[in-house]
Every structure is written in C-alpha cells, then in structure tokens.
Amino acid sequence: MTRTTVRARFALLGAIAIALSACSSSASPGASSGTGAAKVEIFSWWTAGGEATGLNKLIDQFNSKNPQWQVVNQAVAGGAGSNAKAVLKTRVLDNKPPDLFQSHMGHELTDTWLQYIEPLDDLYAKNSWNDKFPKGVMDIISDGGHIWAVPVNIHRANVLWYNKKVFSANGIKPPTTWDEFRTVADKLRGKGIIPLALGGKDNFEAGQVLETILIGTLGADKYKGLWTGTTNWAGADVTKALTTFKTVLGYVNPDHSALTWDQANDLVISGKAAMTIMGDWVDGYNASKNFTDYGWALAPGNKDIYDALSDVFALPKGAKNADAAKSFLTLLGSPEGQDIFNPNKGSVPARLDAGKPAADQKQYDDYLKSAQADWKADTIVPSLEHGAAAKPSWATAYNQAVTLFMTSGNVAAAQTALVKACKDAGICK
Template identity: 50%
Template sequence: MIALAFTLILSACSQSSSSEPDNKKSSGKLEIFSWWTGAGEEDGLKALIKLFKEKNPDIPVENAAVAGGAGTNAKAVLASRMQGNDPPATFQVHGGAELNDGWVAADKMEPLDDLYDKEGWKDKFPKQLIDMVSKDGKIYSVPVDIHRGNVLWFNKKVFADNNLQAPKTFDEFFKVADKLKAKGITPLALGDKEPWTATMIFENILLGTLGNEDYQKLWTGDLKFDDPKVKKSAETFKKMLSYVNDDHSSRNWQDASQLVSKGDAAMNIMGDWAKGYFVNDLKLKVNEDFGWVATPGSEGQFMIITDTFGLPKGVKNVKDVKQFLSLLGSVEGQDAFNPLKGSIPARTDADESKYDEYGKQTIKEFKEAKLAPSLAHGSAAPEGFVTKANQAVNIFVTQKNVNQLIDSLNQASSELKK
C-alpha cells in the first residue's frame, strides 16, 4: 500500500513538473473550436491554420475540433465549457438564431463592430448576411462559408432515360414523381434516421409555398403556424412523403444520396454538402452524373446555412483571436478554406475561378438571391424550437397528421415567446 502511494505521489510529481512548460504556453494558445473533422472540411480548416501560421509564426494555434455529425457532440462540449467560464478562443457557430438567441442572448459574446470597420467588411458581405450575425445593431461573428439548403439533386441518367425535365414547381415535381413511380424508380430519396433531413424538406416546401417574406415572418412571430399557407405546405409535405423510399428511417443523408447516385432513386433534397459527398466520396462528375435545381418554388431564393466564428467573453488573448478572425474574413482566407470544404465564400468579392461549376453558379446566385435562414440548421429559430420541430416532423413522417403537426409547431413557438 505504502509503496503504491509513493509511486502515485512520484508520478504525480513528475506529471506536474513536466506539464509546467505546457501550461505557460497554453495560456497564450489560440484554441480554434469546431466540428470540422470530416473529409473536405478538415482539409479546409488545416489550410486555414497553415495560412495563419505563415502570417503569424509567433502565435501558437490549437485545433480543438470535436468529431460528430452536424456538431452534436461539439455543441455539448461547447455548452459545458461556456457555462464553466472556460470558453475556447473562438468557436464555430451557425449564423442566425443559434448565435443570436443562443450565445449573444446569454451574454457570452463580444461585439466585433470595430473589427468590421477596421477591415472594411461592411460592404464586402451581403447586408442580409451581416444582419444574420447581428443583434440589436451590433455584429457578433465573422462568416467563413455559405452552404445552400434548398437544392434538389437528381440523377441525370435516370432523367434522360425517362425523358424528364428537372421540376421547378410542385406540380411539375409530382408529375415527374408519378412517372418515375410508374417505372419502379423511387422518386425521392430520404434518409431520416436523424430527423433534421425531413425537417429540411419541410422548410424548403415552406419557403417554396410561402415565399421569402412570409417564410421569414414565421420566425419573428408575425405569421402563425396555423396560417392556411403553412397548412397547405404540410399537405404538400405529406404528399411528397408518399414518394420516398420505404426504408428511409434506417438511412442517413449519405445513404439517401447513394440511392440517387446508383439510380435506385431519382431525386434527393439536401444541402449542397451533398455535392461534396457526390464528388469526393462517390466520385461522380458535376453536371454529368448528377444535376441540380432549386427545390420546387424556391428559385431565386437561397436557404442559407453559414458557419461563422466569434469572440467569446472572458478570452485572454483577444488580440490574437481578432488576428485570426481577420484572416477568416479576408478573401485569401475564404478562398483557402471554401474550395476544399465544397462551400462558397461568404464574401461577394472572392475569386470565382477557384470553384467548380456548381460553386461558380452558386456564387453568382448568392449575390442575386434573397436569403432565407434554415430552420433545420438553427439559423431561423433557437435550438429549443428546432429540437421540438424535429420531433414533430419525426412523428408527422409516420402519422401524416397535418393538424397535429401544426398544433405542435404552434405550441413550440408560443413557448418560445414566454
């Protein structure tokens, strides 16, 4: 026993003595917190960090990425660190409600207006985007990338073989779907093992049915969920669900994309990270093997998902963090990161030639389109509402009870305003 105690004490001593120099360093370390551990996104992050190190060799950087799809695990780790007053130097957060109704409302973020002024960013990012990362007139984070959520992907070969055109309206969608169904091809691939994929379909139907203005009003409370147009959207959603694959609840979004790539299914509604999956993982060719259009009724609109980084309160190395943020917001930083991740830059003046055909078209459309915040990805409403909406959608996919869905959404939104 005593011998054991001695070894414990000894090892404790040796640990503390060896960790001392580490401690000194870590107080000045720039800890970058994200959930970018997947194929392209990790490469993008590493390219950014490399670029930062070249420019600032004196600042030690730590990549504190936490693995886990859509940031589930990372967000849990972040929440406990923020509440324990141990924030990372800067962290990934979706622009919109996730930032504003979450961390800004909890008084955990520093405003970045001075940085925007210094770098002259206010006319480099679209105004609607800056609004998404602002609360009460102050800007709280720097957007790095843009993903589009309202994209309908389709297998070009299947469409060509059956003489079909990509649908632009709901009527066209159902006509196409009926023809495909008659041929024994699954019209729409869905993988809702994680229910947010079904929520994405629903939000895109809402955008396509309500139009941009009314869609935005849902999140400010100016339009109630029992509005007839929302009901109509739910009916459309119900009808669309009758065209999906039987085993949808055992698949995730990648599995659903595979159905489209193999030609077992013809279409798929997913954010444009699906393009990265098609190209990098499934080795498909852009605009040869697969094509894309905006989801029915949402042409000229841009369901936006944006990753941003901010400055938490209580961080010691504020200057270093701002140094990093100014690289994130620069053309150079955005063009180092986005081509690898498969997203498009948040700035409107980035170098288009670095992006593929899909990227070029999306960059162009991003400049012209009306932006709409995504519900499924936490930009439109606080996480609490998103969780409830996902639950309601999960029940709806099975029970297909329109009134029940509307009631649940209504109840969740009224709870929010309390």
C-alpha cells in the same frame, strides 16, 4: 489454475501494449515543437474531409505568418456538431472557453451566446467589412445593434439533386413546382424507381424538405415571417404546405429513418432513386464518390430564393488570447482566407468580393460557381434546420412535430404542434 500461465499471458499482453504505445508515440506528429508560442484554441466540429483540409490550410498560413502564436484546431466531431456543442457549453459554463468557436449563423448563435461573447463591431470597422457581406447576412449575424460573428462560408439548403442518366432515360426534367414534382414522381414510381431519396437518422433531413416546401408555398417574405411572428402558423398556406409535404412523403424510400443523408444520396448515385433534396454539401460528397452524372436544380417553387446557412466564428468573453483570435478572424473574413477555405469545404464565400482563389489553391467547381452567381442575385432566407432561422429549442420542437407527422400523417395535429412550438419559443402570442 496455474499461476504461471496467467502471468505469461499478462506479460504478453503487456508487451503488446508497450509495443503499441511505443510505435504510436513515435508516429505522432511533432505538433508542439516547443517554440514557446502561445497556443490559440479554435473550437470547431470540422475533423475530416474537405472542411478540415480547408481549416487546416488557413491555420498553417496563419501560423507561418505569426510565429508568436500557434493556432490549434480543437475539433470534436459527431452528429453534425452536436457533440461539439455540448463540449463547448460545458467548457463555457465552466469559465474555460476556447479562444474562438464555431457556430451557425443566426439564432443558434444570437439566442444562445450573447452573454458569453464579445461584439465584433470594431473588427468590422477596422477592416471596413460592413459592406462586404450581403445585407441578409449582416442582419442575421447582428443583434441589438452589434455584430457578433464572422461568417466563413455559405451553404445552400434548398437544392434538388438528381441523377442525370435516370432523368434522360425517362425523358423528364427537374420539376419547378410541387405539382410538376408529383407528375414526374408518378412516372418514376411506375418504373420502379424511388422518386425522392430521403434520410432521417440525424433528424434534420425531413424537416429540411418541409422547410423548402414552406419556402415554395409561402414565398420568401412570408417564410421569413414564420420565424419573426408576422406570418401565422395556423394559416391556410401552412396547412397547404403540410398537405404537400404529406404527398411528397408518399414518394420516398421507406427506410428513410435508417439512412443518413449521404446514404440516401447513395441511392441517387446508384440510380435506385432519382432525386434528393439536400444542402449543397452533396456536391462535394458526389465528387468524393467519383460520381459526376448528377444535375442540380432548386427545390420546386424555390426559384430566386437562397435558403442559406453559414458557419461563423465567434469570440468568447474571457478568451486567453483575444488578440490572436481577432487576428485569425481577420484572416477568416478576408477574401484570401475565404477563397482558401471554401473550395475545399465545397461552399461559397460569404463575402461578395471573394471568389477568385490564387492560382496555387484549389478552385471552385461548376456547381459552386453557379451558386456564387445566385448568392449575389437571389433573395436570402435563413435555414431553420441549420441554426439560422430560430433558436435550437424551437428547431427541436419543429422537428418533433415533423417526426410525429411522418408516422401519423395528421395534418391538423402537426399544425397545432407547430403553432405551439412558436408560442413556446416566445415569438407567437
């Protein structure tokens, strides 16, 4: 081969590479302006969209008021936080924790992290926060008599979203019981419309539907008991919930295992499907798709129950800038901080006295206003799929039972697997 052509090609590639890196480094924002401020690392999985906007606004505000510190959002995206959790764990096991990290309210935090994080009792006392969050939330973020995290927001998992045009064209109303659901769904299917759009790619979507069926069948107290060992997983009402779930699965799109929740929701937007049961991040997604013709109701049987999940921040032991971290937590827990973040994220503030953003900030939309009213009035139950109700390995076992059930349709086998999952988690005897 002629060596000159090889060399010429290498030279050309090299030139392209240099040009690319040159123009890319000039395009990089002058992030570290060399002020000598101590870098404070916040570890999250908020990298894009409204959630990143909200967090960055908080960070900007904090940094401008505290020039001695420079907070940076060290975020890792992907798989609803699964990459971030893995990276975080390797860092903590390696004794190199960030200054603050994101987690989900509940067992995902308390069953995993207690040996590695600082209790925040003092911070709560100093800011007199103990009565500012609902009791249901204080219970979930406390363990062993200590408070472990600051909740930033609340999402609701048990919402039924529907296409208003499809509903009015077929003269139907959102179902309030699972029997009504069947009637409505049969009617829709007769018209060639997918009654319920379902995702499944990320392995939480179907489990979340079963979660709302369990809530609807057992009621708030017995549902909560499932996760504390006081409700029997082998009971007849769980059997009934699984049977209902099986019926519901008969009304979903056949390609559910391929779709992410947002692609399932696209079916509702296009009118190919009528409804979807999903968390209230659907609200913000619809807005970003310029889709306004949607309505919301609670999942059948879920009246007056708020199936909640929350993003919280916790302070690792050995954080390099603990003072700065605490100061940032103070902002996160304040009404001001919560009202900057939440309208952007598309969630409601965890604090009961928040909800009035400053005039120059983004405002809450109609759905969020209604959710906020419910948040103050409804019974709060923890969501399994988003870390609140049980530890991660239990959620995995539950999801495994759901995944196998969806192809086998075997109620008895699924129930046996769910009973075993509770035992393996050390909650059931």
